[in-house]
Each structure stands twice: as structure tokens, then as C-alpha cells.
Amino acid sequence: MAKDLQAFLKRLEERGQLRRITAPVDPDLEIAEIANRLLLSGGPALLFENVKGASMPLAINVLGTLERVCWSFGLESPQELEAIGDKLALLYQPRPPKKFSQAVEMGKALFDVVKAKPDRDLFPPCHQVVLKGDEVDLNQLPLLRVYSGDAGKVITLGLMVTKDPESKIPNVGVYRLQMQSKNTATVQWLSVRGPSRHLRKAAERGEKLEVAVALGVDPLLILAAATPLPIDLSEWLFAGLYSGQGVNLAKCKTVDLEVPALSEIVLEGTITPGETDVDGPAGDHIGYYGPQRDNAPLLRFHCMTQRKQPIYMTAFSGRPPKEDAMMALALNRIYTPILRMQVPEIIDFFLPMEGLSYKAAVLSIDKSYPGQARRAAFAFWTALPQFTYTKFVIVVDKSINIRDPRQVMWAVTSKVDPARDVFILPDNPFDSLDFATEKPGLGSRMGIDATTKVYPETDRPWSDELVPDPDTAALVDRRWAEYGLADLNLQDVDPNLFGYDIR
Incomplete structure (x- = not known):
């Protein structure tokens, strides 16, 4: 099973499911138009190696088919996904075993939890290049503007990590960011999501909320972050349960958070409660432009770390089929045993x-x-x-x-x-x-x-x-x-x- 994005892309290429594009392409509308046509036809993942104005290649449509989503789990067919769901169901709502076979299954599930415990990497690849202060420039990333009515460039498929100011329990989720300047971006999330709760608590304590955004991670981690979790079960542990091995984590350089050590790029920053900016309009998964918001939380980035030769991975929302719809089909299979349990x-x-x-x-x-x-x-x-x-x-x-x-x-x-x-x-x-x-x-x-x-x-x-x-x-x-x-x-x-x- 692949442990990082580059290993997964190599696997796709070996299976004839990755196409490299060396011609110069524009991240403003052009890349999204190309990728969308491939998505609609069930085509391969794309690696754009010559993105205008950017210092690194861009991967898109990586999870554009259900087959490739299954491969990210190390599986070959959607039917195998329910076996993962059976394992997770035991942890989601554990019940006392009534017979020996059930006790054995529970024991296996608990042993899997032990194996899934995250590891720490003292010399992580994501720290090979460190940029701080004025060196941080989001323009170095091949950020897309997807639709002609979009107000700006967006960051997607980034794992956003925040921490509860009281319990110190981290939350990992995937949220859309819209670039506002070379080192700021607004974030779109629902009020019920973990980071929103963390920001409210930070405001009550008179503190800034520390944030890290990991870009270009193992696709399996994105799927783990999109899965609804039992209370107090870490997304990192969940990802380890998916893969059968612990996730390698690294401490951030400037904030008290941990991110996947094999990330391609990591953005570190803070949100000051009450500091907002105008976000949107931007194309949304419903199939329309999301409305302009005048009070979206503003993220200020003061550190960017990356590999020496990073690859930026992205996707975009819109009327299905899109990559998020393919991921949802796979997660549907995993949810089924959890739903049957309840x-x-x-x-x-x-x-x-x-x-x-x-x-x-x-x-x-x-x-x-x-x-x-x-x-x-x-x-x-x-x-x-x-x-x-x-x-x-x-x-x-x-x-x-x-x-x-x-x-x-x-x-x-x-x-x-x-x-x-x-x-x-x-x-x-x-x-x-x-x-x-x-x-x-x-x-x-x-x-x-x-x-x-x-x-x-x-x-x-x-x-x-x-x-x-x-x-x-x-x-x-x-x-x-x-x-x-x-x-x-x-x-x-x-x-x-x-x-x-x-x-």
C-alpha cells in the first residue's frame, strides 16, 4: 500500500491510470476544464508538469474513479470496503460479546488499534525546505481558479489540523480555502465542524487558534478525514486502521500541531477570533456558486514547509461526477456496517x-x-x-x-x-x-x-x-x-x- 502521494501516483502510472502533461497550461480555468472532461469520461489521473507561474507540478483527478479510490485503501473492488466498515463498526459502538467468536473479533479489532497508533518522525521529508515570514507566498503553489465566476484561487484536498483549546484533542478535516493575499486565505466550514467549535473556544479564552494545512498527502488520509468518527477517536488512528499501520507524524515548526510527515507541503498559521474577510463566490458541490460571505474566518500563514521536489494535489467541486462524489461512493460502503450496527x-x-x-x-x-x-x-x-x-x-x-x-x-x-x-x-x-x-x-x-x-x-x-x-x-x-x-x-x-x- 502506498504511504504517500508520490508512491500512489507511481502506482497509478504503473497501472496505466496516470497521464503526464508536459505542455504549458494555465491554472486559471484551463486545468479545471481539462480535468473535468476526464472526470466525466472516467479517464486517468493527470500530472501537469508545466503549470504557468508555479514552481511545482500539479496532480488532479487522482481519485476520479471508484476503482482508484479502492486502490488508495489497498483494495481491488468496492465490495471489499464493507470489511473495513465491519471493523470500524466494532469500535464505533462497542457491545459486550455474547459468544467466543465475537470476543475474538473484538480482540482483533483492538489489536488493530494498537498497530494503528501514529509514529513520530524526527526528520520528516515535509521539512526539507522551510520558508518563514515574508518568504511564505501562496503564489508559488499552482492554485486553481475553477469557474469564471469564482472570486479567486482555491485550495482543496488539504488536511486542516486544529486542536481543542481545552482538551487539546486535535481535529482533522478537509475544507475549502480561498486565497486572499500571498499569505492569507479565508476558510469555508459549517458551524458544527470541529474547527468552528475550536475557534469559538479560542475566542472565549482570548487566544488565537493555531492551524496547519497539509497538502499533497496519501489519499487514504483524505478519506479518513472525511469519515465521521466516534467521539474522541483520532483521525490519525482511524487512518491507521484503514491502512493497517500507523501514520508517520511530524511536529510543525511554528505551531503546536502534528501533520503527516510525508506531506508534500505544509502551511502553518493562526486565525485571530473576529478577524474576517470576504469569501466567495466560489463554485460549490451543489452545482451552483456558493454565495459571497462577508465574515469568513481569515487564516494568516507565517510558515510553509515542503519537500525538495513537491507535487501539489488538488480537486474541485461542482455538479457530480467530481472526485468528492467518487470518494463518497466508497465511504458509503464503509458506512453500511456502522449504520446496521446502530x-x-x-x-x-x-x-x-x-x-x-x-x-x-x-x-x-x-x-x-x-x-x-x-x-x-x-x-x-x-x-x-x-x-x-x-x-x-x-x-x-x-x-x-x-x-x-x-x-x-x-x-x-x-x-x-x-x-x-x-x-x-x-x-x-x-x-x-x-x-x-x-x-x-x-x-x-x-x-x-x-x-x-x-x-x-x-x-x-x-x-x-x-x-x-x-x-x-x-x-x-x-x-x-x-x-x-x-x-x-x-x-x-x-x-x-x-x-x-x-x-
């Missing part, structure tokens, strides 16, 4: 990429009593922090393939009476970037019970579903070659034929 009746769940990877969810349940679909929906909304912002939850029977939109729409249209089966919860905390809500940060949720109804949900007897006659189906199977159709493999239907993946 809501046992849920058989499977799916966050469609077209639903912005979190705005709409489809759950399948093993229905056994009336009202169970509503219970599952309510439990889903509270199971993990990011599900708070899921607008639509559709609950179907376990017989429905939730990843096939044809089956889901059949269930909705054949099993739902809107007056009975649609329930709306008004005035919930919401994503302020969602323009569909009447008030910023406050919106409604809708649940749809698309399960087969049982008494007393309905007084009408439910008719049997239409299914092929099994004897006739077996006869046709035996005679398929006799019909002259042996060369047709109906499992290999082009998924684009119907506009979506039917498998």
Missing part, C-alpha cells in the same frame, strides 16, 4: 451520486411491523453527523435493489400513497449552501415509505408481485442455445444504454 433493521443503504452523495438516501429494510419504515428513516437521520443534512430518505423492502433506480422508482410509484406514506419534518438545521431552503441554514426533510403496507397501515389486501413462472424460466435457460441466442450475454448490457448502471 439501526439493525436496515439491510442496505445507498447515497446516489446524482443526489449529491448525501442529499438523498435509499434504505432497504426487512419489514416486520407497521411504522417500521418511518422508524428507520428517523434513526438514519440521527445515526451519523452528515446524515443530518440528508433531505430525502426513501425506504424500500429488502427485495428491492437500491442501486437500481428502475426498481426504486417502481417501489415508489406502486407502493406509495402520498397522503399516507410521505412525511415531512420542517425547520431542521441545514446546509447553508443549499439554495432550495427558504432560510439559510434551516430546511425540511422528507421521508417516503415505499415498503409493502401491512395492517393497520392499510385495510386493503396487498396483491402478489408478478414474477416469472420458475418452470418456464428453467426451460428457457436449458434451450437458450437452441434458440440461437448463445452469443448474447444478457449480464453484459451496456450500462449507458438506459442512462445509468443497471447492474
Whole structure:
């Protein structure tokens, strides 16, 4: 398994999934246009080696396919991701084992925690070059301006590290920064996120909040930072559980924080509570420009460390598919065992990429009593922090393939009476970037019970579903070659034929 960005890029190149571009390219709009076309076609990662005005190459579309996201975990297929989720579920909500086999599994999980403990690197590669004070210049980085209406260049895929001023417990997350000057940037985060809480506590104590942003890290660390964690479980430990080995950390030069020792670039700075600047507009994952904010927290960088020959990795947001949507598909698989642990009746769940990877969810349940679909929906909304912002939850029977939109729409249209089966919860905390809500940060949720109804949900007897006659189906199977159709493999239907993946 790769331990840093450069090792992962080498692996992609060996597998024919990396294309080097030596022609001069402009980070203002041009690179994003090229990368977006590759994203839409499932193309390879790109390494731009001649970025105008920059002193280093730029990697993009690194996690632009589900296959490459799986490779970052050291896996070959999405199905293997649930095994990671099974391991994490034991730690997310541990329960006393009821039999010996469960005790063994718990013991294995705890041993994995021990192996995942971070290591410290006294001479980290990320400190090979150290720039301080006026030497810090964000213009040296090949920062992108993605859309013509963007107010400025942005930094994405950076691991932002902050620390709770009271407990000293660190938080690692991925947030969009917008460059304001050679050594300042505004940050966009939700008020419920860890850094926002840390900044409020720092303000109460009359202190500045120390911040480090690690750029060009092992992609696995980005996925770990995007995963909702159990209380007080470090993202570094989580990343170690993903990879099976501890993350090498290094102390920053000027702030009391730790970052991955194999980072390509590290920015160190502070946020002074109350010091803000204008942020945006900027293209957002919803598919629109995020609004201009007059009071975005301002980050002042006073130190930049890097490798001798660093590579800057980035991505950009927008209407799916984008790299964040590919990461969400993988995390969906990992979340599934955690969700089953908390809501046992849920058989499977799916966050469609077209639903912005979190705005709409489809759950399948093993229905056994009336009202169970509503219970599952309510439990889903509270199971993990990011599900708070899921607008639509559709609950179907376990017989429905939730990843096939044809089956889901059949269930909705054949099993739902809107007056009975649609329930709306008004005035919930919401994503302020969602323009569909009447008030910023406050919106409604809708649940749809698309399960087969049982008494007393309905007084009408439910008719049997239409299914092929099994004897006739077996006869046709035996005679398929006799019909002259042996060369047709109906499992290999082009998924684009119907506009979506039917498998």
C-alpha cells in the first residue's frame, strides 16, 4: 500500500491510470476544464508538469474513479470496503460479546488499534525546505481558479489540523480555502465542524487558534478525514486502521500541531477570533456558486514547509461526477456496517451520486411491523453527523435493489400513497449552501415509505408481485442455445444504454 502521494501516483502510472502533461497550461480555468472532461469520461489521473507561474507540478483527478479510490485503501473492488466498515463498526459502538467468536473479533479489532497508533518522525521529508515570514507566498503553489465566476484561487484536498483549546484533542478535516493575499486565505466550514467549535473556544479564552494545512498527502488520509468518527477517536488512528499501520507524524515548526510527515507541503498559521474577510463566490458541490460571505474566518500563514521536489494535489467541486462524489461512493460502503450496527433493521443503504452523495438516501429494510419504515428513516437521520443534512430518505423492502433506480422508482410509484406514506419534518438545521431552503441554514426533510403496507397501515389486501413462472424460466435457460441466442450475454448490457448502471 502506498504511504504517500508520490508512491500512489507511481502506482497509478504503473497501472496505466496516470497521464503526464508536459505542455504549458494555465491554472486559471484551463486545468479545471481539462480535468473535468476526464472526470466525466472516467479517464486517468493527470500530472501537469508545466503549470504557468508555479514552481511545482500539479496532480488532479487522482481519485476520479471508484476503482482508484479502492486502490488508495489497498483494495481491488468496492465490495471489499464493507470489511473495513465491519471493523470500524466494532469500535464505533462497542457491545459486550455474547459468544467466543465475537470476543475474538473484538480482540482483533483492538489489536488493530494498537498497530494503528501514529509514529513520530524526527526528520520528516515535509521539512526539507522551510520558508518563514515574508518568504511564505501562496503564489508559488499552482492554485486553481475553477469557474469564471469564482472570486479567486482555491485550495482543496488539504488536511486542516486544529486542536481543542481545552482538551487539546486535535481535529482533522478537509475544507475549502480561498486565497486572499500571498499569505492569507479565508476558510469555508459549517458551524458544527470541529474547527468552528475550536475557534469559538479560542475566542472565549482570548487566544488565537493555531492551524496547519497539509497538502499533497496519501489519499487514504483524505478519506479518513472525511469519515465521521466516534467521539474522541483520532483521525490519525482511524487512518491507521484503514491502512493497517500507523501514520508517520511530524511536529510543525511554528505551531503546536502534528501533520503527516510525508506531506508534500505544509502551511502553518493562526486565525485571530473576529478577524474576517470576504469569501466567495466560489463554485460549490451543489452545482451552483456558493454565495459571497462577508465574515469568513481569515487564516494568516507565517510558515510553509515542503519537500525538495513537491507535487501539489488538488480537486474541485461542482455538479457530480467530481472526485468528492467518487470518494463518497466508497465511504458509503464503509458506512453500511456502522449504520446496521446502530439501526439493525436496515439491510442496505445507498447515497446516489446524482443526489449529491448525501442529499438523498435509499434504505432497504426487512419489514416486520407497521411504522417500521418511518422508524428507520428517523434513526438514519440521527445515526451519523452528515446524515443530518440528508433531505430525502426513501425506504424500500429488502427485495428491492437500491442501486437500481428502475426498481426504486417502481417501489415508489406502486407502493406509495402520498397522503399516507410521505412525511415531512420542517425547520431542521441545514446546509447553508443549499439554495432550495427558504432560510439559510434551516430546511425540511422528507421521508417516503415505499415498503409493502401491512395492517393497520392499510385495510386493503396487498396483491402478489408478478414474477416469472420458475418452470418456464428453467426451460428457457436449458434451450437458450437452441434458440440461437448463445452469443448474447444478457449480464453484459451496456450500462449507458438506459442512462445509468443497471447492474
